Amino acid sequence: MTAQAERELETETETMTVREAVRQALREELERDEDVYIMGEDVGLFGGVLEVTSGLYDEFGGERVRDTPISEAGFMGAATGAAATGTRPVVELMFSDFAGVSMEQIMNQMAKMRYMFGGKAEMPVTVRTTEGGGMGAASQHSGTIHTWMAHFPGLMAVAPGTAASAKGLTKAAIRSDDPVFVFENKMIYEQEGAVPTDDEFTIPLGEAAIEREGEDVTVVATQRLVGESLQTAESLAEAGVEAEVIDPRSLYPLDTETIVESVRKTGRLIVADESPLSYGTHAEIVARVQEEAFFSLDAPIQRVGTPDTHMPFSTPLEQEVLPDGDDVREAIERVT
């Protein structure tokens, strides 16, 4: 579905930040379904370390917005066991870098139970977590790890790039009967956008959005790089290059068709994602495009991402490795 089609579907919108959009999604789903509850470190009275759940504790109480011990393996496992037995936990994993602590329960229990049990286990669990560099949080609080989860069979992964998709994807994740990871780039929490107010607004998993149409080059961008790519596209338009910007929104499942159709039109592809460049999200998108549209390509595909380093602390170092709109511009200029 294109962004245009969504706008036709939903008439009323309200301008809000990505943070507010996620919070609104959580609030609406807590109101809609009593089996839904939030659990995580400091999500209650504290309101979440990045303030996403702020106010929900007052509205819904400590049973439904539950503070956990600092115990990622324990609460990720408990969420898995709870999802298999009739409730719908929404876990906040404070920083995605902490996934390692809980990875056993994610990869061997949450992701595998339904399959190992011949389809006889439900797993309606949502894990929201933050990613990304840019705030000097250094190597253990700035990672972009979504490739792990998108790669691992049995998990779904979404990564919103706009306020509207933050709301729609979060709601779709909570309503899904499968385990879905929602990767929120922490640098776009303050980014504003028009968000449908209809409380039935969701974005189906596996549907990309064409955020800007163009004929000359396709830019598949995620999270913070969606907005930066759109800005780059506007400035390049003045120079006569029209970039089509696609936000896949959902990393697994991935809307291959929308991306491939665009590349068939433009013949050129840039993949911009903050995850490390090697063996990752970029490679998956590139592989799918060459499988389907190899003979449509007019130039080598370009990748924009974090070189294979950790996120350094010092601002000039961090800015050096973080991919941004300028990197997207340079990539476009290399192939147009």
Next chain:
Amino acid sequence: MGGLDIETEEGRREALRRMLTIRAFDSEAGDRFADGEIPGFVHLYIGEEAVGVGTCASLEDEDYIASTHRGHGHCIAKGLDPKYMMAELYGKAEGYCNGKGGSMHIADVDAGMLGANGIVGAGPPLATGAALSIDYQDRDQVAVGFLGDGAVAQGQVHEAMNLAATWDLPAIFVIENNHYGEGTPVEEQHNVDNLSDTAQAYDIPGLTVDGMDVTAVAEAVGEARARARAGDGPSLIEAETYRYRGHYEGDEEPYRDEDEIERWKARDPIDSFKERLIDRGELTAEEFDELEHEIEAEIEAAVEYAQSAEPPAPHEAYEDMFAETPPEIERFATAARTDGGERIEDSRSTSDRSRSEGGERR
């Protein structure tokens, strides 16, 4: 099948039947594994029957258990049907997991059995989660997390117990201390005298019981269940027991000697319980033999059923990954249904060539 009243003659008879069923099932599973009929790994429960049966005797049908890699006994104690269990061990479509789980992942969530588990210590967090669902929805149930002595050293076990204790969840953790974590003696893996001492860290009751005595286990779990249902939170029960077979079938067992095994066998949970029932006049030797033959016949029938059951069709490998199968997987399922299962490495790779707008090959 689930709870039984071990205070009654009927309940004691049923407990004996379940222990015998476990022993017959696992003896047969061991033989069939040795014959090469059962693939993979099997971890047998022989010798530990009183723990699973005693625990489940004090549970209700609706209660949950999260099991371990040594899970056959828990399944039978919880009321699963040996026929479909054996079919699962044989990898057949009629098995509890349609052949996708096998011995190490056998499960029946509808019967409250949240799965055997190939990861040591992974069950207790799942039990804590089941207890969370119960507590959240105010249901009249409890959740039991089984773990071995080796799992007590796992971090996630500590996290699960701490979380359950902190939230007063209706959970019961049952340590099956069979004195070896795989091949290493318990003394070399832990610094406490009794593994139940770890309960002190969570300020919950911790009790060590004779795991060769089905009534002792049932009594301890019964008290723990009452406490959990009263809203007083979890309990930790250590049941001291012994596995007669190796850690897995094929284990050469260099870590112990025959004398030690014989000393434990002298306290066999089935023999000792049988003697008690005979002493009480509730059972005769003839009735016991009859019961044993009946169960052996049941297990033989289970094996025959498993042997003759159909294997899953290749396309079923692509089912059950998700509630909604994504296109990434569906295309393989479609191919397998079409060609009967011969895998096409990539059905999409040439699609562009056939498209008129695809451009010329360079």
